[in-house]
Amino acid sequence: xxxxxxxxxxxxxxxxxxxxxxxxxxxxxxxxxxxxxxxxxxxxxxxxxxxxxxxxxxxxxxxxxxxxxxxxxxxxxxxxxxxxxxxxxxxxxxxxxxxxxxxxxxxxxxxxxxxxxxxxxxxxxxxxxxxxxxxxxxxxxxxxxxxxxxxxxxxxxxxxxxxxxxxxxxxxxxxxxxxxxxxxxxxxxxxxxxxxxxxxxxxxxxxxxxxxxxxxxxxxxxxxxxxxxxxxxxxxxxxxxxxxxxxxxxxx
Numbered sequence: 001x002x003x004x005x006x007x008x009x010x011x012x013x014x015x016x017x018x019x020x021x022x023x024x025x026x027x028x029x030x031x032x033x034x035x036x037x038x039x040x041x042x043x044x045x046x047x048x049x050x051x052x053x054x055x056x057x058x059x060x061x062x063x064x065x066x067x068x069x070x071x072x073x074x075x076x077x078x079x080x081x082x083x084x085x086x087x088x089x090x091x092x093x094x095x096x097x098x099x100x101x102x103x104x105x106x107x108x109x110x111x112x113x114x115x116x117x118x119x120x121x122x123x124x125x126x127x128x129x130x131x132x133x134x135x136x137x138x139x140x141x142x143x144x145x146x147x148x149x150x151x152x153x154x155x156x157x158x159x160x161x162x163x164x165x166x167x168x169x170x171x172x173x174x175x176x177x178x179x180x181x182x183x184x185x186x187x188x189x190x191x192x193x194x195x196x197x198x199x200x201x202x203x204x205x206x207x208x209x210x211x212x213x214x215x216x217x218x219x220x221x222x223x224x225x226x227x228x229x230x231x232x233x234x235x236x237x238x239x240x241x242x243x244x245x246x247x248x249x250x251x252x
Contacts, residue, residue, distance in 0.1 A: 002188035006177045014173030015192045023154035023187035024178050028113035028165045031057075031148035033121075035107040035134060041081040041097045048125035049073050050083075050134060052090060054111075057118050057147060060139030065116045067092070071124070074131070080107060083134075092117060111148050114163025118148040151178055154187070 004024050009015065050072040055065040072086045080097055084107060087095035094110045111117045123135040136143065150161045155170060162170075165178040171190070182188065 004178070004180045004182045004185070005188045005190070006179060007190055008175045008177065009173060010168060010175055011173040016172070017192055018171075019189060019191045020171060021154075021156050021187045021189055022176065022182075023157075024180065024182045025152040025154065025159070026149060026181060027178055028151035028163055029146060029149045030113045031111040031118045031140075031144065032146040033109040033119065033140065033143045034145055035109075035143055036100070036104065038080050038097075038105045038107065041084075041105060042079045045074060045078050045080060045083060045130045047074055047076045047078060048123065048129040048131040050131060051122045051124045052087075052093070053120040053122070054092065054117055055120065056116050057120075057140060057144075062118075062120045062139075067117075080105070083107065093119065112163075113148065113151075113165065115148050115150045117163065153178065 005022050052070045052072065053062070053064050054067040054069075056063045070090045072083070072090075074082060074086070084095040084097050087093050087109060092112045096108050098106050098108050100106050109119065109121075111119050120136050120140075121134050122137045123129065123131045125131060127135075140147075150163055151165050151167070153160050153162070153167065153170070153176070160167075160170060166175055167178070168175040170176060174190070174192075176190075
């Protein structure tokens, strides 16, 4: 592991001996929206409908992604907390009402990480409704504190993009967990090789088990002093141990 990248093994059998240089150009981030100036969680918003789209923002231009749009219907007397609860009921969104400490509360909304998971909220009802203050049809404006973005990683200089900071499809058998960028430091180096000591221990353990079993089998199949076969009924004269294993001698 390095300060920028941690590594976990998912499938050791898929890992080839190699050394990979991993640079982190940017981390995947969620979009953060803040709608300010409400008196309390119970402030009434009136009734109406909001549409929520998922996609990508480029300045004030929004491109709808592949995820289906969602809608929220608020009845008479719906409050700010009701809106937060409705947003939390949509997969890929987290919302909460926060007391900012100046006598007002804000509605904070977070998307999932990844540039294409950004949110666009549109008031699909009366433009004179209090819900109009959440409308982002003309762009996110000052409500957006942080834009959604992808992780950008280089593997031996080859740049790749992913929506999350846990990447399990770049190096077979390994998950890379991104912690920080490497812009101001050298790329991390990930090395994988064969553990010959571990392999020798495994073969030695196998040989010991085989030898113990052969001794047990000989005892069970040995003739008695009167030439009679043992009561077990076994007649195992010799165990066929492969020559490659029989001739193995571990080295240290």
